[in-house]
Amino acid sequence: MSTAIDISSVVKRYGTATALHGVSMEIRDNEFFTLLGPSGCGKTTLLRCIAGFEDVTGGEIRLFGRNIAALEPNQRPVNTVFQQYALFPHMSVIDNVAFGLKMKGVALAERRAVAGRMLEMVHLSDFADRMPAQLSGGQQQRVALARALAPAPKVLLLDEPLSALDLKLRQAMRVELKTLQEQTGITFVFVTHDQEEALTMSDRIAVMSQGRVQQIGTARDIYESPHNRFVADFIGETNLIEVDVTAVSGGMADVVLPGGHRLRCPAETTATGRHHLSIRPERLSLTGTGELTGTVERVVYLGTDLQLLARLADGTPFTVRLQNSARTQVPEAGATVGLHLEEGAARLLAD
Amino acid sequence: MAGAPLPPPAGGTGWKGLTIPLLIPAWAVVGIFMLLPVLLMVVYSFLTKEFRGGVVWDFTLAAYDQFFLNRGLFGDEPPVIEWTYISIFWRSIWQAALATLACLLVGFPTAWFIATRPAAQRTVWLFLITIPYWVNLLIRTVSLKFLIRENGPLNDSLMSLGLITDPLPLVNTNLAVQLGLFYSYLPFMVLPVYAAVERYNFALSEAAADLYAGRWTILREIVLPVVRPGIVAGCILVFVPSLGAFLAPDLLGGAKTYMIGSLIDEQFRGSQGNWPFGAAVSVVLMTMVLLVLLWQARAAARGARG
Numbered sequence: 001m002s003t004a005i006d007i008s009s010v011v012k013r014y015g016t017a018t019a020l021h022g023v024s025m026e027i028r029d030n031e032f033f034t035l036l037g038p039s040g041c042g043k044t045t046l047l048r049c050i051a052g053f054e055d056v057t058g059g060e061i062r063l064f065g066r067n068i069a070a071l072e073p074n075q076r077p078v079n080t081v082f083q084q085y086a087l088f089p090h091m092s093v094i095d096n097v098a099f100g101l102k103m104k105g106v107a108l109a110e111r112r113a114v115a116g117r118m119l120e121m122v123h124l125s126d127f128a129d130r131m132p133a134q135l136s137g138g139q140q141q142r143v144a145l146a147r148a149l150a151p152a153p154k155v156l157l158l159d160e161p162l163s164a165l166d167l168k169l170r171q172a173m174r175v176e177l178k179t180l181q182e183q184t185g186i187t188f189v190f191v192t193h194d195q196e197e198a199l200t201m202s203d204r205i206a207v208m209s210q211g212r213v214q215q216i217g218t219a220r221d222i223y224e225s226p227h228n229r230f231v232a233d234f235i236g237e238t239n240l241i242e243v244d245v246t247a248v249s250g251g252m253a254d255v256v257l258p259g260g261h262r263l264r265c266p267a268e269t270t271a272t273g274r275h276h277l278s279i280r281p282e283r284l285s286l287t288g289t290g291e292l293t294g295t296v297e298r299v300v301y302l303g304t305d306l307q308l309l310a311r312l313a314d315g316t317p318f319t320v321r322l323q324n325s326a327r328t329q330v331p332e333a334g335a336t337v338g339l340h341l342e343e344g345a346a347r348l349l350a351d
Numbered sequence: 352m353a354g355a356p357l358p359p360p361a362g363g364t365g366w367k368g369l370t371i372p373l374l375i376p377a378w379a380v381v382g383i384f385m386l387l388p389v390l391l392m393v394v395y396s397f398l399t400k401e402f403r404g405g406v407v408w409d410f411t412l413a414a415y416d417q418f419f420l421n422r423g424l425f426g427d428e429p430p431v432i433e434w435t436y437i438s439i440f441w442r443s444i445w446q447a448a449l450a451t452l453a454c455l456l457v458g459f460p461t462a463w464f465i466a467t468r469p470a471a472q473r474t475v476w477l478f479l480i481t482i483p484y485w486v487n488l489l490i491r492t493v494s495l496k497f498l499i500r501e502n503g504p505l506n507d508s509l510m511s512l513g514l515i516t517d518p519l520p521l522v523n524t525n526l527a528v529q530l531g532l533f534y535s536y537l538p539f540m541v542l543p544v545y546a547a548v549e550r551y552n553f554a555l556s557e558a559a560a561d562l563y564a565g566r567w568t569i570l571r572e573i574v575l576p577v578v579r580p581g582i583v584a585g586c587i588l589v590f591v592p593s594l595g596a597f598l599a600p601d602l603l604g605g606a607k608t609y610m611i612g613s614l615i616d617e618q619f620r621g622s623q624g625n626w627p628f629g630a631a632v633s634v635v636l637m638t639m640v641l642l643v644l645l646w647q648a649r650a651a652a653r654g655a656r657g
Contacts, residue, residue, distance in 0.1 A: 053557055073560040080561045086554035090576045100562035151562065 004029040004064060004155055004187040005050060011058035012045050012211075019045040021211045022059065027155075027189060028204075029064075032181045034190045036198040037208035038234070043191045046208075047157050050189065052076050064154065074103070078155040079148035083163060085140045087132040093143050094119065094128040100151035111150075118146035121180070138169045145177075149184065156181075158190045162197065174201055195235050199223065207231050224280075227268050228350040232278035239279045239318050245272045245348065253348045258314045261291045263341070267348035276349045281307070281321040283345035286331065290338035294318050296331050306330060310337065389637070396630035403622045414631035436614070436632070440639075443610040446525070446600075447593035450532035451540075454589045455582065457533075458540030462581075465541075466548035477545070480538055492531055492598045496522060499530070499603075523605030531599030539588035547581020583647055591640050611636055 005027040012020040020042045027033045035043035048054040050061060052073035061068055068076055079100065087096050094115050101111035119125050122142035132140055141161060148156055158177075162170045178201045181188045192198055198205050199219040207214045207222055207230070215227040226232035229240060243255040245267075253267035255277060269275055286308075294310040306328065308320040320339065322328050331337050366373075396414050398406040416422075421433035465476040483491065499505050499521040506518035521527050555577065559569045575582070597612025604610070611632065618629025 051557075051561060053560075073557070074563045074565055078561075080558070082554050082558055084552075084554060086552065086558040088555060088558070088573060088577075099559070099564075103559075103563035103568065147558075147562070 002029045002064075003027070003062075004031065005189070006062040006065075007046070007050075007059070008062075009059035010046065010049060010056050010061060012042070012049060012054060013057045019211055020049075020056075023208075023211070023213055024059075025206050025213060025216055027187060029187055030185050032178065032188045032190065032201055032203045034192060034198040034202035034205045035208060036192055036195060036205050036234075037214075038193055040210075041208040042211040043193075043208050044159055047080075047159055047189060047191050050155075051078060051080050051157055077153055078157055079151060079153040080157040080159065081141075081144050081148045081161045083160045085132075085144040085161075085164075087140055087143055087147070089132055092129050092131060093124065093135070096132065096143055097147045097150050099147065104151060115146070115150055118150045119143075121149075122146045122176075138165055138173070141165060141173065145180070149180075149186070153186065155187045155189060158188060160191055160193070162192070163194075170197070177201060199235070207234065209234070225266070225268075225347065226278055226349065229276050229278075232276075232347075232349055237281055237319065237321075239281060239284075240349075241277045241279065241312070241316055241318075242274055243277045243348070245269075245275050248272060248348075255346075255348060257291055258312050258316060259291075259293055263291060263346060265346040265348055266344070268350040269348060275351070278347050278349050279341060279345050281319040283342045284320045285340045285342065286320070286322070286329070287338045287340045290340040292318075292339040292341070294337060294339060296333050296335050296337055298333055299330055308337075310339075392630045392633055392637075396627055396634050398627045398630075400625045400627050404619070404624045404626060406626050411627075414625075414627040417628055418631055418635065439609055439614055440611060440635070442608075443594055443612075444639075446528060446532065446608070446610060447590050447596075450529055450536065450593045451586050451590045453529065453533045454537050454540040455586060458537055458585060459544055459582070462541050462544035462548050466545050466551070473549070477542075480541055484538060488535060489598055492535070492602050495531055495534060496527075496602055499527060522603060523608070525604070525608055527603040528600050528608045528610075531603040532593045532596060535596065535599060536589040536593055539592070540585040543584040543588065544578065544581045547578035547584075551578055580651065583651065587643065587647055590643065594640065595636055 003026050007026070008024045009022045010020055010024070011018070011022055023042070023046060035046060037043045045054060049056050050063075052068070052071060052075075056069065063076065063078070088099065091099070094112065097118050098111040098115035101114055106114070116125070116128065119128055122145055124139060124142050124146065127135060127139060127143075132143065135143065141164070144161065161177075162173050165173060174197060177188070177190075190198075190201065202219060204216060204218055205222055206216045209230045215222050215231045217225070222231055223235050226235060226238075232238045233240065241258065243257055245253050245255050247254045248267050248270050251267060252264055253269075255263050255265065255275075257263055257277075265277070292312060294312045296308060296310050298309040300307040300309065302324075304324055306322045306324050308322060308331070310318045310320065312318055318339075322330070395406060397410050397412065399409040399411050399413065401407050416430075417433070418436050419433055420430040422428055422430050461480075465473055465480075468476060497503055501518040501520065501522070505521070506515070509515045510518065521530075551574065555573050556569050559573045564572065595612050595615075596610065597616045600608050600610040601613050601616070615629050615632050615636070617623065618625045618632065
């Protein structure tokens, strides 16, 4: 698969503050690629560098092999869906959608036809002559999408486009966005702080924190094989347990769990000493005597699941997720339980 | 929703009974300070002039006749259109329009500059813009005259720099009147335009750039239409007082730059005055201003509808 955007060692500084510390990644053609991270991690800055609203301080961004540093935003074959939509308030819906085509010099009849098709695609054909202020948030969002797609860009940049919508609409739009991406074959670069959004839509995800890429991979990669503590903690729920690493070789580590039990597990680090182990709550089960022993503090009822909040002998808090079935035996608060780690449940993290 | 409508509140009307008494102050202000003077002006314009100023209570159309019609030196020839006053009006409109344009060309970039500074700096810039307006307009206009007169600082410094050999005759020219109007009313352009630009969402400019629009296209197609209400407000706030201004044309201009304001002013001075005629000129001026405002209101309504 060919590369759509090649980002190499991009640095962005604002005065003395550094927003991006040498970020590199390759975004493939026809890919739904997500930049995921908490606010302030640099994901929006990176998106704005691709769009051309910010100049990079160092490094290079190549779009289909071409360095785009010298191009103004209006010369880059990418379009953006803005977080607050940024619809032109003085233009009707159809004029908004046709604006990019008008700027490209497309004749009136053709641009109205294309804009009409775009509105059809986002199910807003009946709203062509409305003004943006007369639309609901979800409808404005679709207009923004149609407007950005109308000039048929090679890459579509989406800056948290769903964050202003309510939950139900957000969930519906996730599916629609993914379908739209598959239909059009356009490369989507999607920015979000919502890990669920990222996991459900993306082909690949770049997890960012403090201006650095922490991990790039598929949803399964970053959930099941998190590289470091930040990724393990940010994506889903996890138990982080400090362990002694006695030996590392060939990507596997020998570790000593609190309580003395020894374990061999995949490792993201090559150093011995004190490191953290990530264990997903749903990959643990209760037994009489397991690799770990803890005391139950609380049982939280979640409907489909039960959440067990426990603590190891050394005081490390711990969560276990149990499926809520008739056979599940639920321990009382205060009970001592053994915990069994399923095959491949534990992973030694880099810091 | 509950089934039955709520019963009316028991025992009385609360604030409701006080509606009319509470409205009295507002009515009084509008009535005494706006309607009454306008009515007085309209009535006076139909009265007969007294020779040493003042009026005689005989209703006549003489003032309007004098404004629009020429019946010859002795008033016995068949009436033709009197161009004297109409041309003064025309010149005033022209001067006011030019002043408005000059204020817009300087005011818009100024307002844009201020609105794009960090929030803390904006207050300082606005403050600096308003400082000169703490000084009385008459004093500022006279000062301007001193600045631009033949041996004033402007000509002196231009001559000492060797840019000119003879002083520029600026006083008593159209340019001087323009300068006076521009200087007097510039903040009335800057402030409303600033208010509009400050609310402008710069993501709109980014969105337009993202959709292949160049800088000038963004200004023309996005920025100007979106901040238009501020620009229209600024233009009206400069145009209307410029039209009736008399300090700048009186002090900085000469016979050739005579404007409506001076014409009206003259009618109420001592025994030379003609109160009904001054009132009639004012009524014509006010009618024109009302027409401008009406046009603006219609344009704004059209803008709101899209």
